[in-house]
Amino acid sequence: MPHHSACRISPHRNPANEGVFDVTTQQGTTDLHAMAANLSLPGEAFIDGGFRPAASGKVFENVNPATGAVLNTVAACDAADVDTAVAAGRRAFKEGSWSRVAPEERKAVLIRLAELIRADAEALATMESLDSGKTITDCRNEIGHEVPAFFQWYGELIDKTFGKIAPTDEQTLALILQEPIGVAGVVLPWNFPLLMAAWKVAPALAAGCSVVVKPAEQTPLTALRLAQLALEAGVPAGVLNVVPGFGETAGQAIGRHADIDVVSFTGSTEIGAMFLRYASDSNLKPVGLEMGGKSPFIVLDDAEINEALIENAVMAALWNGGQNCSANMRQYVSAGRKAEYLDKVSARISRLKVGDPLDPETDIGAMVSSEHRDRVMSYIEKGVSEGARLVRGGGGLEGSDGFFVLPTLFDDVTQEMTIAREEIFGPVLGVIPFDTAEAALEMAADSVYGLHASVFTRDIDRALHFARRLPCGTISINSFSEGDIKTPFGGYKRSGSLARDNGTEAMQQYLQAKTVWIARSS
Incomplete structure (x- = not known):
């Protein structure tokens, strides 16, 4: 097999910046299915x-x-x-x-x-x-x-x-x-x-x-x-x-x-x-x-809503199908920037490929079980019933017997909604507008969880203010990152x-x- 150096990885754990294996030097989908069919799968305890x-x-x-x-x-x-x-x-x-x-x-x-x-x-x-x-x-x-x-x-x-x-x-x-x-x-x-x-x-x-x-x-x-x-x-x-x-x-x-x-x-x-x-x-x-976590992603009014920010926003919520304890599903965006942000996030989500996990071109695979898929779908239904606007997604993958949920984008989410307060653990992104930076800070901190937060701003003073005030174990500034092997990872409050x-x-x-x-x- 090719040496592991074929994988280009960011020095810190940021899926928006991680490269992937060069699939031209790796096994193709057909070969992977053949390997999968011939794997000897362990089934007994190891004691x-x-x-x-x-x-x-x-x-x-x-x-x-x-x-x-x-x-x-x-x-x-x-x-x-x-x-x-x-x-x-x-x-x-x-x-x-x-x-x-x-x-x-x-x-x-x-x-x-x-x-x-x-x-x-x-x-x-x-x-x-x-x-x-x-x-x-x-x-x-x-x-x-x-x-x-x-x-x-x-x-x-x-x-x-x-x-x-x-x-x-x-x-x-x-x-x-x-x-x-x-x-x-x-x-x-x-x-x-x-x-x-x-x-x-x-x-x-x-x-x-x-x-x-x-x-x-x-x-x-x-x-x-x-x-x-x-x-x-x-x-x-x-x-x-x-x-x-x-x-x-x-x-x-x-x-x-x-x-x-x-x-x-x-x-x-x-x-x-x-x-x-x-x-x-x-x-x-x-x-x-x-x-668990219910981690905020905060876009202040001075942040540049460029391709890198949008990539971080989408990966923060949807990486690994949203099955990530530090997923930044609740995304707070300055009210004057929300329309632009929503359009760009929606466009990026539209390009995500959902399907066969063994296909190197797939971006989002399956939920881990039918029970978990149903749990995620129940949260999506709850979001709609409580008044959030479903922009895209919200269903499964047609023609598949697998446990898939399409990447889902909500607008008009409010702080009191269930989807803004409880951990969904699925591919769901909700946008919540704010008027002032202090209002964003107050809403972001208003959670029983305290695992992770991301803050986007070009003002270092504001960045440090948010980093000091957010009750979370990891704060990433101008990226969605969990740090790397050298930095401790864990949560405040009910997150750890x-x-x-x-x-x-x-x-x-x-x-x-x-x-x-x-x-x-x-």
């Missing part, structure tokens, strides 16, 4: 270094969102399987085959894992596109570039992370050490399956933890393949385990498990709240939460906890501080 069925023998059907067809059956793990995985992780942690080896050894293994992911990227991207309905272009960009970069970056960080020595008198020495917390439970979402695994598994492994992963039941395949590659790279058996299953069984078992030392969760705010209750009911384990993914901050979820106080013997 203690090998694949095995669920202890109960139960399985569930894994469905291709683009066609509605069953891809394969997958082990439906429950508390018994989580117990086995945690026991394997705890044994490996105590033995020290990963937790106590020299940092250079863990570094070498994670860098080797990054190389194996790059070598397997085309098959992994095809597998993920089949499993999730995501476009092959997005899957190639994420898996060919971002996923291995996370394992390499955290691998490189391992031998550059230092403890501290506290100031004392000459008779004592005070060491402040950072040690792996133990067994980490990682619960993943379905919108970026392998990328979110990398966000959490890479720093957890770098810290020296054992890990038990529960992928979303809609998208289990690439996490299972990742565990297999990790073993091949040299991660010892028992250190990385993957238990596919449902939230109410495998997910809850992880949350309530008394021998799991920390949980990192990405998903809805409602389920995140459950993990806090699970921790309270069990061993008071720390819980890192990255949850104090924990952060990405950056050196992500490692802190999986480490605990120990003080060693040494007194001079008399």
Whole structure:
């Protein structure tokens, strides 16, 4: 396969600026369908270094969102399987085959894992596109570039992370050490399956933890393949385990498990709240939460409404089919500029291609499931019934059995409407006018969520004012960007906890501080 450098990626995560694989050097649509037909799809849990069925023998059907067809059956793990995985992780942690080896050894293994992911990227991207309905272009960009970069970056960080020595008198020495917390439970979402695994598994492994992963039941395949590659790279058996299953069984078992030392969760705010209750009911384990959002996109009156701004606006709302927790669906535009803005956004949306995710020309694939498609459609219907004007979209893809929703544009949205307040998680963009910058700031901040915001202005003073006043974990100025691997990502209010993914901050979820106080013997 072509080397991953064929992918041209912006140095920061901004889908409006990301290039795509040069499809003339990649496999065409026909070849991708042939590869998809011949892929060996993992279906069993990966525990203690090998694949095995669920202890109960139960399985569930894994469905291709683009066609509605069953891809394969997958082990439906429950508390018994989580117990086995945690026991394997705890044994490996105590033995020290990963937790106590020299940092250079863990570094070498994670860098080797990054190389194996790059070598397997085309098959992994095809597998993920089949499993999730995501476009092959997005899957190639994420898996060919971002996923291995996370394992390499955290691998490189391992031998550059230092403890501290506290100031004392000459008779004592005070060491402040950072040690792996133990067994980490990682619960993943379905919108970026392998990328979110990398966000959490890479720093957890770098810290020296054992890990038990529960992928979303809609998208289990690439996490299972990742565990297999990790073993091949040299991660010892028992250190990385993957238990596919449902939230109410495998997910809850992880949350309530008394021998799991920390949980990192990405998903809805409602389920995140459950993990806090699970921790309270069990061993008071720390819980890192990255949850929902209703992120604003603000175009002030001095912004130039050019091609770049419009590209950012459309991608902010519709990238990945809007199935993105930081999606900027509610777009606040200076009232005097709204007509121009709406026309240009509508024209750009009209050029988006919706359809076969394995076609490199497709811009928007399928919703992840029929249930989620119906949920998104219910929000669109709610928008119409509450008085928003449907400019384009609002339906499905004719002639398809897949779970598609056409990119949808609303005008005349007001701050009180359901579509302006609740997370839709679909390809919906709503335009809300404002009269003054302070009115825009007040409306943008008026949300129970606080994950992300984008602000467009040519006035640096206004930009900094908005950046300081918006209660969000990430603010992007004159772009829609989530930052990059070096910058922490997480939310305020109901969008998250104090924990952060990405950056050196992500490692802190999986480490605990120990003080060693040494007194001079008399």
